[in-house]
Amino acid sequence: MITATEQPVIRDYLSYSAVRKFQNCPLKYRFRYIDGLAEDCVASSLIFGSAIHAALEFYFTAQMGGESLPTLDTLLEVYQQSWRDRSEDNIEFGKSETADSLHGMADRMLQKFLDSDLTQPEGRIIGIEEQFRGVLIPGLPDLLGYIDLLLETDDAIIVRDFKTSRSAWSQGQATDQSDQLLLYADLVRNIMPGKQLRLQFAVITKAKDPKVQLLEAVFDEGKLDRTKRIFETVWSAIQAGHFYPSPSPMQCPSCGYRNQCEAWRGNSVRKETV
Protein backbone atom coordinates (compact mmCIF):
# COMPACT_ATOMS: atom_id res chain seq x y z
CA MET A 1 0.00 0.00 0.00
CA ILE A 2 1.31 3.45 -0.84
CA THR A 3 0.95 6.13 1.81
CA ALA A 4 1.46 9.82 1.26
CA THR A 5 3.98 11.24 3.72
CA GLU A 6 2.96 14.81 3.07
CA GLN A 7 0.02 16.70 1.67
CA PRO A 8 -0.36 16.32 -2.08
CA VAL A 9 1.13 19.21 -3.95
CA ILE A 10 -1.72 21.03 -5.60
CA ARG A 11 -0.31 23.34 -8.20
CA ASP A 12 -2.10 25.68 -10.53
CA TYR A 13 0.75 25.80 -13.01
CA LEU A 14 2.93 23.53 -15.10
CA SER A 15 6.69 23.54 -15.08
CA TYR A 16 9.04 22.26 -17.73
CA SER A 17 10.61 19.82 -15.30
CA ALA A 18 7.21 18.40 -14.29
CA VAL A 19 6.28 17.75 -17.89
CA ARG A 20 9.68 16.18 -18.56
CA LYS A 21 9.17 14.02 -15.49
CA PHE A 22 5.90 12.76 -16.90
CA GLN A 23 7.55 12.04 -20.24
CA ASN A 24 10.31 10.06 -18.54
CA CYS A 25 8.02 8.15 -16.21
CA PRO A 26 4.31 8.93 -15.77
CA LEU A 27 4.20 7.00 -12.49
CA LYS A 28 7.04 9.05 -11.05
CA TYR A 29 5.07 12.18 -11.97
CA ARG A 30 2.07 10.85 -10.09
CA PHE A 31 4.10 9.99 -6.98
CA ARG A 32 5.69 13.43 -6.96
CA TYR A 33 3.00 15.85 -8.07
CA ILE A 34 -0.28 14.14 -7.29
CA ASP A 35 0.36 11.82 -4.34
CA GLY A 36 2.93 14.20 -2.86
CA LEU A 37 5.29 11.39 -1.85
CA ALA A 38 8.74 12.29 -0.63
CA GLU A 39 11.58 10.60 -2.50
CA ASP A 40 13.59 8.07 -0.48
CA CYS A 41 16.81 9.49 -1.85
CA VAL A 42 18.05 12.30 -4.01
CA ALA A 43 20.72 11.91 -6.68
CA SER A 44 23.91 13.74 -5.78
CA SER A 45 24.01 15.21 -9.28
CA LEU A 46 20.83 17.17 -8.56
CA ILE A 47 22.17 18.64 -5.34
CA PHE A 48 25.54 19.31 -6.94
CA GLY A 49 23.90 21.15 -9.86
CA SER A 50 21.76 23.22 -7.50
CA ALA A 51 24.78 24.16 -5.40
CA ILE A 52 26.77 25.28 -8.46
CA HIS A 53 23.75 27.28 -9.62
CA ALA A 54 23.53 28.94 -6.20
CA ALA A 55 27.18 30.01 -6.47
CA LEU A 56 26.66 31.43 -9.98
CA GLU A 57 23.51 33.24 -8.89
CA PHE A 58 25.48 34.79 -6.03
CA TYR A 59 28.19 35.94 -8.42
CA PHE A 60 25.83 37.66 -10.85
CA THR A 61 23.75 39.18 -8.07
CA ALA A 62 26.88 40.83 -6.72
CA GLN A 63 27.82 41.98 -10.21
CA MET A 64 24.38 43.41 -10.90
CA GLY A 65 24.36 45.19 -7.55
CA GLY A 66 27.75 46.78 -8.09
CA GLU A 67 29.36 44.92 -5.21
CA SER A 68 32.94 43.72 -5.25
CA LEU A 69 33.03 40.52 -7.23
CA PRO A 70 33.08 37.32 -5.18
CA THR A 71 36.30 35.37 -4.94
CA LEU A 72 36.58 31.63 -5.42
CA ASP A 73 36.50 31.13 -1.64
CA THR A 74 33.27 33.07 -1.38
CA LEU A 75 31.67 31.08 -4.19
CA LEU A 76 32.76 27.83 -2.56
CA GLU A 77 31.19 28.95 0.71
CA VAL A 78 27.91 29.58 -1.12
CA TYR A 79 28.23 26.16 -2.75
CA GLN A 80 28.85 24.46 0.60
CA GLN A 81 25.98 26.29 2.26
CA SER A 82 23.71 24.94 -0.46
CA TRP A 83 24.93 21.41 0.42
CA ARG A 84 24.35 22.04 4.09
CA ASP A 85 20.79 23.12 3.33
CA ARG A 86 20.18 19.61 1.97
CA SER A 87 22.03 17.80 4.75
CA GLU A 88 18.89 15.97 5.91
CA ASP A 89 18.31 14.45 2.49
CA ASN A 90 19.38 10.91 1.81
CA ILE A 91 21.86 11.63 -0.94
CA GLU A 92 22.69 8.83 -3.34
CA PHE A 93 26.22 9.20 -4.68
CA GLY A 94 27.55 7.70 -7.86
CA LYS A 95 30.32 5.13 -8.02
CA SER A 96 33.59 6.36 -6.50
CA GLU A 97 31.91 9.62 -5.68
CA THR A 98 31.83 11.32 -2.26
CA ALA A 99 30.82 14.70 -0.94
CA ASP A 100 34.51 15.60 -0.75
CA SER A 101 35.24 14.54 -4.30
CA LEU A 102 32.29 16.62 -5.49
CA HIS A 103 33.49 19.62 -3.50
CA GLY A 104 36.87 19.28 -5.17
CA MET A 105 35.13 19.24 -8.51
CA ALA A 106 33.13 22.34 -7.56
CA ASP A 107 36.39 24.08 -6.71
CA ARG A 108 37.79 23.36 -10.17
CA MET A 109 34.58 24.22 -11.99
CA LEU A 110 34.05 27.53 -10.21
CA GLN A 111 37.69 28.48 -10.81
CA LYS A 112 37.20 27.80 -14.52
CA PHE A 113 34.07 29.89 -14.45
CA LEU A 114 35.91 32.81 -12.82
CA ASP A 115 38.63 32.56 -15.45
CA SER A 116 36.14 32.52 -18.32
CA ASP A 117 34.23 35.06 -20.38
CA LEU A 118 31.02 33.82 -18.76
CA THR A 119 31.72 36.30 -15.97
CA GLN A 120 31.27 39.16 -18.45
CA PRO A 121 27.92 38.49 -20.09
CA GLU A 122 27.00 40.32 -23.23
CA GLY A 123 24.68 43.27 -22.61
CA ARG A 124 23.07 44.19 -19.36
CA ILE A 125 21.76 41.81 -16.72
CA ILE A 126 18.03 42.29 -16.15
CA GLY A 127 17.20 39.01 -14.45
CA ILE A 128 18.93 36.40 -12.29
CA GLU A 129 16.96 33.26 -11.41
CA GLU A 130 14.03 35.35 -12.52
CA GLN A 131 10.62 33.79 -12.20
CA PHE A 132 8.30 34.13 -15.15
CA ARG A 133 4.79 32.81 -15.37
CA GLY A 134 2.30 33.04 -18.19
CA VAL A 135 -0.16 31.40 -20.51
CA LEU A 136 1.55 28.95 -22.79
CA ILE A 137 -1.57 27.54 -24.38
CA PRO A 138 -5.10 28.76 -23.64
CA GLY A 139 -6.89 26.12 -21.57
CA LEU A 140 -3.73 24.75 -19.96
CA PRO A 141 -2.36 25.82 -16.59
CA ASP A 142 0.19 28.63 -16.76
CA LEU A 143 3.80 27.76 -17.43
CA LEU A 144 6.09 28.78 -14.58
CA GLY A 145 9.81 28.89 -15.03
CA TYR A 146 13.00 30.38 -13.68
CA ILE A 147 15.47 31.92 -16.09
CA ASP A 148 19.05 31.58 -14.88
CA LEU A 149 20.24 34.77 -16.53
CA LEU A 150 18.25 37.27 -18.58
CA LEU A 151 20.25 39.78 -20.57
CA GLU A 152 19.37 42.76 -22.70
CA THR A 153 21.47 44.09 -25.54
CA ASP A 154 20.63 46.92 -27.95
CA ASP A 155 18.82 44.58 -30.27
CA ALA A 156 18.15 41.35 -28.39
CA ILE A 157 16.89 39.65 -25.28
CA ILE A 158 19.14 36.75 -24.29
CA VAL A 159 17.84 33.84 -22.23
CA ARG A 160 20.83 32.01 -20.76
CA ASP A 161 20.73 28.69 -18.97
CA PHE A 162 23.62 27.24 -16.97
CA LYS A 163 24.31 23.52 -17.25
CA THR A 164 26.71 21.23 -15.49
CA SER A 165 27.52 18.24 -17.66
CA ARG A 166 29.73 15.16 -17.56
CA SER A 167 31.04 15.94 -21.03
CA ALA A 168 31.24 18.87 -23.39
CA TRP A 169 28.17 19.66 -25.46
CA SER A 170 28.00 19.66 -29.22
CA GLN A 171 26.05 22.28 -31.15
CA GLY A 172 23.54 19.55 -31.93
CA GLN A 173 22.97 18.95 -28.23
CA ALA A 174 22.29 22.63 -27.69
CA THR A 175 19.69 22.52 -30.46
CA ASP A 176 18.14 19.33 -29.11
CA GLN A 177 17.90 20.72 -25.59
CA SER A 178 16.55 24.10 -26.61
CA ASP A 179 12.87 23.38 -26.00
CA GLN A 180 12.97 24.62 -22.41
CA LEU A 181 14.63 27.86 -23.42
CA LEU A 182 12.18 28.26 -26.30
CA LEU A 183 9.29 28.11 -23.86
CA TYR A 184 10.93 30.58 -21.50
CA ALA A 185 11.74 32.93 -24.37
CA ASP A 186 8.10 32.70 -25.41
CA LEU A 187 7.14 33.88 -21.93
CA VAL A 188 9.44 36.90 -22.05
CA ARG A 189 9.09 37.87 -25.69
CA ASN A 190 6.48 40.52 -24.94
CA ILE A 191 8.53 42.41 -22.41
CA MET A 192 10.40 44.13 -25.19
CA PRO A 193 8.59 43.66 -28.47
CA GLY A 194 10.70 43.94 -31.58
CA LYS A 195 13.87 42.65 -29.98
CA GLN A 196 15.43 39.48 -31.27
CA LEU A 197 15.26 36.46 -28.96
CA ARG A 198 18.49 34.60 -28.37
CA LEU A 199 18.93 31.36 -26.47
CA GLN A 200 22.22 30.42 -24.84
CA PHE A 201 23.56 27.49 -22.87
CA ALA A 202 26.53 28.10 -20.62
CA VAL A 203 28.00 24.66 -19.97
CA ILE A 204 30.64 23.80 -17.37
CA THR A 205 31.84 20.23 -17.54
CA LYS A 206 32.32 18.05 -14.49
CA ALA A 207 35.85 16.89 -15.18
CA LYS A 208 39.36 16.91 -13.81
CA ASP A 209 40.03 19.78 -16.15
CA PRO A 210 36.59 21.38 -16.56
CA LYS A 211 35.67 23.02 -19.81
CA VAL A 212 33.51 26.11 -20.18
CA GLN A 213 31.29 26.53 -23.23
CA LEU A 214 28.80 29.09 -24.46
CA LEU A 215 26.50 27.64 -27.10
CA GLU A 216 23.71 29.39 -28.90
CA ALA A 217 20.48 27.78 -30.07
CA VAL A 218 18.20 29.19 -32.72
CA PHE A 219 14.82 30.54 -31.71
CA ASP A 220 12.75 28.28 -33.94
CA GLU A 221 9.04 29.09 -34.01
CA GLY A 222 8.27 25.69 -35.53
CA LYS A 223 10.04 23.88 -32.74
CA LEU A 224 8.34 26.11 -30.17
CA ASP A 225 4.96 25.16 -31.58
CA ARG A 226 5.87 21.47 -31.52
CA THR A 227 6.97 21.77 -27.89
CA LYS A 228 3.64 23.39 -27.05
CA ARG A 229 1.81 20.51 -28.70
CA ILE A 230 3.82 18.10 -26.55
CA PHE A 231 2.77 20.02 -23.44
CA GLU A 232 -0.84 19.93 -24.59
CA THR A 233 -0.69 16.18 -25.10
CA VAL A 234 1.05 15.52 -21.80
CA TRP A 235 -1.56 17.61 -20.01
CA SER A 236 -4.33 15.57 -21.64
CA ALA A 237 -2.67 12.38 -20.42
CA ILE A 238 -2.32 13.78 -16.90
CA GLN A 239 -5.95 14.76 -16.79
CA ALA A 240 -6.95 11.34 -18.05
CA GLY A 241 -4.94 9.73 -15.26
CA HIS A 242 -2.54 7.79 -17.46
CA PHE A 243 0.08 7.01 -14.85
CA TYR A 244 2.19 3.92 -15.47
CA PRO A 245 5.80 2.90 -14.78
CA SER A 246 8.32 3.42 -17.53
CA PRO A 247 11.28 1.20 -16.62
CA SER A 248 14.63 2.54 -17.72
CA PRO A 249 18.14 1.31 -16.92
CA MET A 250 19.24 4.94 -16.99
CA GLN A 251 16.54 6.40 -14.73
CA CYS A 252 15.51 3.65 -12.31
CA PRO A 253 18.78 3.10 -10.39
CA SER A 254 18.80 6.69 -9.11
CA CYS A 255 15.04 7.06 -8.73
CA GLY A 256 13.84 8.00 -5.26
CA TYR A 257 10.55 6.14 -5.73
CA ARG A 258 11.86 2.61 -6.30
CA ASN A 259 10.08 1.19 -3.24
CA GLN A 260 6.78 2.84 -4.09
CA CYS A 261 7.14 1.74 -7.69
CA GLU A 262 7.65 -1.91 -6.70
CA ALA A 263 4.64 -1.69 -4.38
CA TRP A 264 2.45 -0.25 -7.10
CA ARG A 265 -0.17 -2.66 -8.39
CA GLY A 266 -1.97 -0.49 -10.85
CA ASN A 267 -4.43 2.30 -10.38
CA SER A 268 -7.88 2.97 -11.61
CA VAL A 269 -8.17 5.73 -14.15
CA ARG A 270 -8.68 8.96 -12.33
CA LYS A 271 -8.89 12.59 -13.20
CA GLU A 272 -6.66 14.90 -11.28
CA THR A 273 -5.91 18.54 -11.28
CA VAL A 274 -2.42 19.64 -10.45
Add this chain to the structure above:
Amino acid sequence: MSDKLNIGLSRKVGEANYGSRGASINLEVELDNGVLGDPGQLRDRVRDLYMLARQSVDDELQRPADASQTSHVNGNGHANGNGHANGNGHANGNGHASSNGQQPRMEVARATQSQIRAIFAITKRQGLDPNVLVRDRYRVHRMDDLSIREASALIDELKNGRTEVRS
Protein backbone atom coordinates in the same frame (compact mmCIF):
# COMPACT_ATOMS: atom_id res chain seq x y z
CA MET B 1 -5.52 81.43 -3.13
CA SER B 2 -7.05 80.30 -6.39
CA ASP B 3 -9.33 77.32 -6.87
CA LYS B 4 -8.04 74.39 -8.89
CA LEU B 5 -9.81 71.83 -11.00
CA ASN B 6 -8.26 68.44 -11.59
CA ILE B 7 -9.57 65.84 -14.01
CA GLY B 8 -8.13 62.53 -15.14
CA LEU B 9 -8.87 60.15 -17.98
CA SER B 10 -7.40 56.82 -18.96
CA ARG B 11 -8.08 54.39 -21.77
CA LYS B 12 -6.72 50.99 -22.75
CA VAL B 13 -6.81 49.25 -26.13
CA GLY B 14 -6.16 45.60 -26.95
CA GLU B 15 -3.16 44.54 -28.99
CA ALA B 16 -1.87 41.38 -30.57
CA ASN B 17 -0.70 38.44 -28.43
CA TYR B 18 -3.12 39.22 -25.63
CA GLY B 19 -1.33 42.46 -24.91
CA SER B 20 -2.79 45.86 -24.38
CA ARG B 21 -1.63 49.44 -24.44
CA GLY B 22 -3.06 52.32 -22.55
CA ALA B 23 -2.59 55.97 -21.86
CA SER B 24 -3.80 58.21 -19.11
CA ILE B 25 -3.70 61.93 -18.50
CA ASN B 26 -4.33 64.20 -15.58
CA LEU B 27 -5.06 67.88 -16.13
CA GLU B 28 -4.97 70.47 -13.40
CA VAL B 29 -6.06 74.04 -14.05
CA GLU B 30 -6.60 77.10 -11.97
CA LEU B 31 -10.09 78.49 -12.15
CA ASP B 32 -10.96 82.12 -12.74
CA ASN B 33 -12.67 83.89 -9.91
CA GLY B 34 -16.37 83.30 -9.91
CA VAL B 35 -16.39 80.12 -11.95
CA LEU B 36 -17.15 78.01 -8.90
CA GLY B 37 -20.20 80.12 -8.25
CA ASP B 38 -21.55 79.59 -11.75
CA PRO B 39 -22.54 75.94 -12.26
CA GLY B 40 -23.10 76.38 -15.97
CA GLN B 41 -19.67 77.88 -16.55
CA LEU B 42 -18.07 75.21 -14.36
CA ARG B 43 -19.74 72.41 -16.34
CA ASP B 44 -18.45 73.99 -19.56
CA ARG B 45 -14.92 74.06 -18.16
CA VAL B 46 -15.11 70.46 -17.10
CA ARG B 47 -16.51 69.39 -20.47
CA ASP B 48 -13.79 71.31 -22.31
CA LEU B 49 -11.09 69.72 -20.18
CA TYR B 50 -12.43 66.23 -20.78
CA MET B 51 -12.57 66.96 -24.50
CA LEU B 52 -8.94 68.01 -24.40
CA ALA B 53 -7.96 64.98 -22.34
CA ARG B 54 -9.89 62.56 -24.55
CA GLN B 55 -8.28 63.96 -27.70
CA SER B 56 -4.83 63.72 -26.17
CA VAL B 57 -5.32 60.14 -24.99
CA ASP B 58 -6.71 59.10 -28.39
CA ASP B 59 -3.80 60.76 -30.18
CA GLU B 60 -1.40 58.94 -27.90
CA LEU B 61 -2.98 55.56 -28.50
CA GLN B 62 -2.97 56.04 -32.26
CA ARG B 63 0.74 56.58 -32.36
CA PRO B 64 2.91 53.53 -33.08
CA ALA B 65 4.21 52.10 -29.83
CA ASP B 66 7.83 52.53 -30.82
CA ALA B 67 7.27 56.14 -31.85
CA SER B 68 5.56 57.15 -28.64
CA GLN B 69 7.55 58.89 -25.97
CA THR B 70 4.84 59.11 -23.39
CA SER B 71 3.52 55.63 -22.79
CA HIS B 72 4.74 53.33 -20.11
CA VAL B 73 4.06 49.72 -20.91
CA ASN B 74 4.49 47.06 -18.31
CA GLY B 75 5.67 43.47 -18.54
CA ASN B 76 2.51 41.90 -19.86
CA GLY B 77 1.88 44.48 -22.48
CA HIS B 78 -0.26 46.75 -20.34
CA ALA B 79 0.60 50.41 -20.58
CA ASN B 80 0.16 53.39 -18.33
CA GLY B 81 0.96 56.84 -19.50
CA ASN B 82 1.08 59.50 -16.86
CA GLY B 83 0.91 62.92 -18.37
CA HIS B 84 0.54 65.85 -16.05
CA ALA B 85 -0.44 69.08 -17.75
CA ASN B 86 -0.84 72.48 -16.23
CA GLY B 87 -3.38 74.72 -17.84
CA ASN B 88 -3.33 78.48 -17.59
CA GLY B 89 -6.66 78.87 -15.90
CA HIS B 90 -8.48 79.17 -19.20
CA ALA B 91 -9.04 75.64 -20.35
CA ASN B 92 -10.65 76.46 -23.63
CA GLY B 93 -10.40 73.07 -25.28
CA ASN B 94 -7.88 74.06 -27.90
CA GLY B 95 -5.74 71.07 -27.11
CA HIS B 96 -2.78 72.94 -25.82
CA ALA B 97 -1.33 71.87 -22.52
CA SER B 98 2.14 72.49 -21.21
CA SER B 99 4.23 69.76 -19.68
CA ASN B 100 5.24 70.02 -16.04
CA GLY B 101 8.78 69.10 -16.92
CA GLN B 102 8.57 65.35 -16.45
CA GLN B 103 10.71 63.57 -18.98
CA PRO B 104 8.68 61.78 -21.63
CA ARG B 105 8.99 58.02 -21.43
CA MET B 106 8.73 55.04 -23.73
CA GLU B 107 9.13 51.76 -21.97
CA VAL B 108 7.77 48.36 -22.66
CA ALA B 109 8.17 46.26 -19.55
CA ARG B 110 8.05 46.49 -15.81
CA ALA B 111 11.20 46.07 -13.78
CA THR B 112 12.15 42.51 -12.94
CA GLN B 113 12.40 41.35 -9.35
CA SER B 114 16.16 41.04 -9.81
CA GLN B 115 16.37 44.70 -10.76
CA ILE B 116 14.26 45.73 -7.80
CA ARG B 117 16.41 43.70 -5.44
CA ALA B 118 19.52 45.30 -6.95
CA ILE B 119 18.12 48.82 -6.48
CA PHE B 120 17.27 48.08 -2.86
CA ALA B 121 20.72 46.58 -2.25
CA ILE B 122 22.63 49.49 -3.79
CA THR B 123 20.55 52.22 -2.18
CA LYS B 124 20.87 50.53 1.20
CA ARG B 125 24.63 50.46 0.79
CA GLN B 126 24.65 54.12 -0.21
CA GLY B 127 22.25 55.21 2.53
CA LEU B 128 19.59 56.35 0.08
CA ASP B 129 15.85 55.90 0.35
CA PRO B 130 14.85 53.92 -2.76
CA ASN B 131 11.21 54.91 -2.53
CA VAL B 132 11.98 58.61 -2.38
CA LEU B 133 14.42 58.13 -5.22
CA VAL B 134 11.95 56.56 -7.64
CA ARG B 135 9.18 58.91 -6.61
CA ASP B 136 11.32 61.98 -7.29
CA ARG B 137 12.95 60.64 -10.39
CA TYR B 138 10.19 58.77 -12.14
CA ARG B 139 7.04 59.91 -10.34
CA VAL B 140 5.95 56.39 -9.54
CA HIS B 141 4.73 55.36 -6.13
CA ARG B 142 6.03 51.83 -6.14
CA MET B 143 9.28 50.32 -7.26
CA ASP B 144 7.24 47.72 -9.16
CA ASP B 145 5.96 50.47 -11.44
CA LEU B 146 9.39 51.20 -12.86
CA SER B 147 10.01 49.91 -16.34
CA ILE B 148 12.89 47.59 -17.16
CA ARG B 149 14.76 50.38 -18.88
CA GLU B 150 14.18 52.84 -16.09
CA ALA B 151 15.36 50.28 -13.57
CA SER B 152 18.44 49.51 -15.68
CA ALA B 153 19.27 53.20 -16.03
CA LEU B 154 18.81 53.75 -12.31
CA ILE B 155 21.03 50.79 -11.45
CA ASP B 156 23.73 52.14 -13.76
CA GLU B 157 23.50 55.57 -12.16
CA LEU B 158 23.61 54.19 -8.67
CA LYS B 159 26.57 51.97 -9.47
CA ASN B 160 28.39 54.92 -10.99
CA GLY B 161 27.59 57.10 -7.98
CA ARG B 162 25.85 59.77 -10.04
CA THR B 163 22.55 59.67 -8.23
CA GLU B 164 21.36 62.56 -6.14
CA VAL B 165 18.29 62.47 -3.97
CA ARG B 166 16.31 65.45 -2.80
CA SER B 167 16.09 65.49 0.94
